[in-house]
Amino acid sequence: MGSVGAGAATLALRPLYSRNYLFGAPPLPGTDNFVHLNLNESPYGPSPKALKMIRDAVSLSGRYYYDLAFGGLAGELTDHHELDGDFVVTGAGCTEILKLCDDLFLGPKLQLVVAEPTYDAVIQYAVNSKAEAVKVPLTKDYRHDLAKMADAVTPQTGMVYICNPNNPTGTIVTKDEMDRFMNRIPESVTVVVDEAYSHFAGSGYESAVKYVKQGRNIVVAKTFSKAYGLAGMRVGYALSNEDLIAKMRPFTVDYAISALSAYAASAALTDSQHIERSVRLIAEQRQALYAELKKAKFEYIPSDSNFVMINVGRPVGDVIDEFYKRKILVGREFPSMPNFMRLTIGNADEMKKFFVAFREIFKV
Numbered sequence: 001m002g003s004v005g006a007g008a009a010t011l012a013l014r015p016l017y018s019r020n021y022l023f024g025a026p027p028l029p030g031t032d033n034f035v036h037l038n039l040n041e042s043p044y045g046p047s048p049k050a051l052k053m054i055r056d057a058v059s060l061s062g063r064y065y066y067d068l069a070f071g072g073l074a075g076e077l078t079d080h081h082e083l084d085g086d087f088v089v090t091g092a093g094c095t096e097i098l099k100l101c102d103d104l105f106l107g108p109k110l111q112l113v114v115a116e117p118t119y120d121a122v123i124q125y126a127v128n129s130k131a132e133a134v135k136v137p138l139t140k141d142y143r144h145d146l147a148k149m150a151d152a153v154t155p156q157t158g159m160v161y162i163c164n165p166n167n168p169t170g171t172i173v174t175k176d177e178m179d180r181f182m183n184r185i186p187e188s189v190t191v192v193v194d195e196a197y198s199h200f201a202g203s204g205y206e207s208a209v210k211y212v213k214q215g216r217n218i219v220v221a222k223t224f225s226k227a228y229g230l231a232g233m234r235v236g237y238a239l240s241n242e243d244l245i246a247k248m249r250p251f252t253v254d255y256a257i258s259a260l261s262a263y264a265a266s267a268a269l270t271d272s273q274h275i276e277r278s279v280r281l282i283a284e285q286r287q288a289l290y291a292e293l294k295k296a297k298f299e300y301i302p303s304d305s306n307f308v309m310i311n312v313g314r315p316v317g318d319v320i321d322e323f324y325k326r327k328i329l330v331g332r333e334f335p336s337m338p339n340f341m342r343l344t345i346g347n348a349d350e351m352k353k354f355f356v357a358f359r360e361i362f363k364v
C-alpha cells in the first residue's frame with residue numbers, strides 16, 4: 001500500500017471521540033479506547049440499512065442534492081409523521097433547528113422561557129441573539145414546572161422551550177400536563193418542544209406532533225442522533241405548521257446536511273426494527289443499572305431516556321475524573337445539580353465496565 005493509502009487507512013480507522021466538546025472544554029486526547037457514556041449516543045449505532053446506504057451513496061457525493069434535501073427526505077419525514085403538507089424543515093442535527101428557532105423567535109429585549117436545568121445549547125444561542133433566558137427551576141421531582149413556566153410568560157416572551165424527555169434529568173412532561181399547558185399558553189407565544197429522546201419514553205408520554213396537526217404555534221424538534229444512532233451524520237428536523245415552516249426556511253443553512261447524511265437518514269427511517277431493538281436493549285440495561293444503584297443505596301432519577309442522573313452525594317467533578325482515570329467517560333457537570341452524575345446507558349459490555357469502576361470508586 002502506498003503512503004497516501006496507508007495514511008487514508010489510518011485516518012479512516014481513528015475514532016473521533018471527544019469529551020465536552022460542545023461547551024468549550026478542549027477535547028481530551030487519547031480517548032479512543034475509552035467507554036463513552038457521556039454524550040447520550042446509542043451504543044448500537046446506525047441501522048445496517050443506513051450503513052449500506054452511506055456506502056452506496058458515496059459515489060453521489062460529487063453533486064449538490066437539492067431534491068433529496070428539500071423534497072425527498074422532507075417528504076419522507078412528512079409521511080413518517082402522518083402529516084399532509086409542507087410541515088418539515090431539515091437541518092444539521094436538532095442543534096441547527098434549535099439555533100434557527102432562537103434566530104427567528106428571539107432577539108434583543110425578548111425572552112426565552114426554559115427549565116433549569118435543561119439542554120443548554122438553546123440558552124447559549126438565545127444569549128447570542130441578545131435575548132434573556134428566564135430559567136424556571138424544575139419541580140422537586142426534577143420535572144418541568146409547566147405551571148410556573150406558563151406564569152413566566154410575558155409580552156416579551158419570544159419562545160418557550162420544553163425538552164421532552166428532558167436532558168439531563170430524563171424526566172417527561174406527561175400528555176395531561178402538556179395539554180393543560182397548551183390550553184393556557186397564548187397563541188401568540190411560540191412553543192418549541194425538543195423531542196430528541198422521544199423514542200425512549202414510556203407510558204404517559206405523548207409527542208407534541210399532535211399540536212402541529214392542530215395548526216398550533218409550535219415547533220417540534222427531532223433528531224437522528226439518538227435512537228437512530230446517527231449522531232455523527234448530523235441530521236435533525238423541525239415539524240411545524242406551514243406558516244412557521246415558511247418563516248423558518250430562510251434561516252436554515254443551505255445544504256447543511258451532506259448527501260451521505262440525507263441518504264443515511266432516509267434509510268434509517270425504513271428500519272423500525274433497529275429502533276425497537278436499540279430501545280429495548282437500552283431499557284434492559286437501564287433496569288440493570290437501577291438494580292445496581294438500589295443495591296448500593298444510591299438515589300437516582302427514574303428516566304424515560306437513554307441516560308440516568310445519579311446522586312453521587314458529593315460534587316461530581318472529582319467523580320468524573322475518577323471514572324476518567326479508569327477509561328470511562330461519564331456526563332459533564334450541571335451546576336444546578338452539583339452532586340448528580342449523568343450516565344448514558346451503554347451496551348452490556350460497557351455497563352459491565354462501568355459497574356466495575358463504580359464499585360471500586362464508591363467502595364460498594
Ligand SMILES: Cc1ncc(COP(=O)(O)O)c(C=O)c1O
Pocket residue numbers: 039040092093094095096119163166167194196197222223224225231234235236
Ligand atoms: C435535548 C437535546 N436536543 C438536541 C441535541 C442535539 O442533537 P443533534 O445531534 O441532533 O444536534 C441533544 C444532544 O445531546 C440533546 O440532548
